[in-house]
Amino acid sequence: MIEALTLSRTELSIAYLVGTLLSALCLPRAGRLFDVHGGRVMMAGSSILLALMLLYITQVAELQRFAGGSVAAGWCLILIGYFGVRFLGQGVLTSASRNILLIWFVKRRGLVSGVRGVFVSLGFALAPLLIAMLIAARGWQGALWVMAIGLLLFGVLAWIFVRSAPEVTPVAPSTNQVESEGSSQSGHTLAEVKRSSLFWLYASSLSIHALFGTALTFHIVSIFEQAGRSSAEAFAYFLPAAVCSTVVNLIGGYWADTRRLKPFLIVMLASFLFGAGGLVMLDTTAGYWSLAIGFGCGGGLWGVISNLAFVRYFGTRHLGEVSGLNTALTVSASAVGPAVFSLGLDGWGSYDLPIYLCMTVLMGLLVWAWVQPAPE
Numbered sequence: 001m002i003e004a005l006t007l008s009r010t011e012l013s014i015a016y017l018v019g020t021l022l023s024a025l026c027l028p029r030a031g032r033l034f035d036v037h038g039g040r041v042m043m044a045g046s047s048i049l050l051a052l053m054l055l056y057i058t059q060v061a062e063l064q065r066f067a068g069g070s071v072a073a074g075w076c077l078i079l080i081g082y083f084g085v086r087f088l089g090q091g092v093l094t095s096a097s098r099n100i101l102l103i104w105f106v107k108r109r110g111l112v113s114g115v116r117g118v119f120v121s122l123g124f125a126l127a128p129l130l131i132a133m134l135i136a137a138r139g140w141q142g143a144l145w146v147m148a149i150g151l152l153l154f155g156v157l158a159w160i161f162v163r164s165a166p167e168v169t170p171v172a173p174s175t176n177q178v179e180s181e182g183s184s185q186s187g188h189t190l191a192e193v194k195r196s197s198l199f200w201l202y203a204s205s206l207s208i209h210a211l212f213g214t215a216l217t218f219h220i221v222s223i224f225e226q227a228g229r230s231s232a233e234a235f236a237y238f239l240p241a242a243v244c245s246t247v248v249n250l251i252g253g254y255w256a257d258t259r260r261l262k263p264f265l266i267v268m269l270a271s272f273l274f275g276a277g278g279l280v281m282l283d284t285t286a287g288y289w290s291l292a293i294g295f296g297c298g299g300g301l302w303g304v305i306s307n308l309a310f311v312r313y314f315g316t317r318h319l320g321e322v323s324g325l326n327t328a329l330t331v332s333a334s335a336v337g338p339a340v341f342s343l344g345l346d347g348w349g350s351y352d353l354p355i356y357l358c359m360t361v362l363m364g365l366l367v368w369a370w371v372q373p374a375p376e
Contacts, residue, residue: 004061005074011341015075019082020335024328030092033344038164039100039346045156051148053084058141095327099319102311113307115251121245129235193314193322201372202309203326205365209302212358215337227282244296252304262374264301265319269366271298276359
């Protein structure tokens, strides 16, 4: 993208920041649409619109040349693309696909979320490697075309097979149908949730991973080069991280059905802190594996917590709005991360300062999680 649009790394990161923040502003509204229209409409519609947005991005370089080839034109055009991808993809489509399972299942909610998390963890962890291979085979525009076709197909399948809610009652632990139906529709309002320190603890903890993890992925080759490692090693990192993430997500989801969530949160934050320590000494073998294991295990637990925390603490009645607010916060954090790391490289010649800042936030959240009461 830097080569195609003649933008600097920082200019591209800032475009990503602005586009993502704009998308985050729209996500709470999208959460309300989920509560009104259900997962079927939202999943199918966002998939098709996301495919169209990818096709738009394939033409950004051509549109820039048509607009005179200026840097400003390229920056504005890719900003629109980033907005669309972040809003429709990691925003609406991700939230809708997660929330619909939380409505359908109660007793085995953790296990079902863990099984779903296998695909999510593998997808997020292996995407950089697989997309790099696809780009090598077809170029970056061809890679986007392949993904757009896949999304169009997925949108059709979602419309055919997805149902927004059970016809009678979700799969619940109680045999009393009236009790199950009542419990499935209970929950706090968004205004009540905003006043809860517990919500802000979990949202902040999920957001710091979004910030740190997205920055790492966004600048992965540059970060590894600074540590004296090759781009091949940079992309190879995602494989052990994916294995750790997948295994931990599945086991954690199964355990979470019968256990409180607070210990999972504490272990998740400690895992990210362990991985961040590995990033500081990435030039060593121990640092490399600390990074892979820490971020891999933390990412697996992130999937468990992001799936279960808000429905368990705040109910399903306003789940779309509540999860939409959390998604807006995590998406915003993921926008800030790449820009902060890029500015750190520009200002100090290395990524050390933003890494240490993230570690400080993680330590603060770890202390908060330890002392915060968390009744379920």
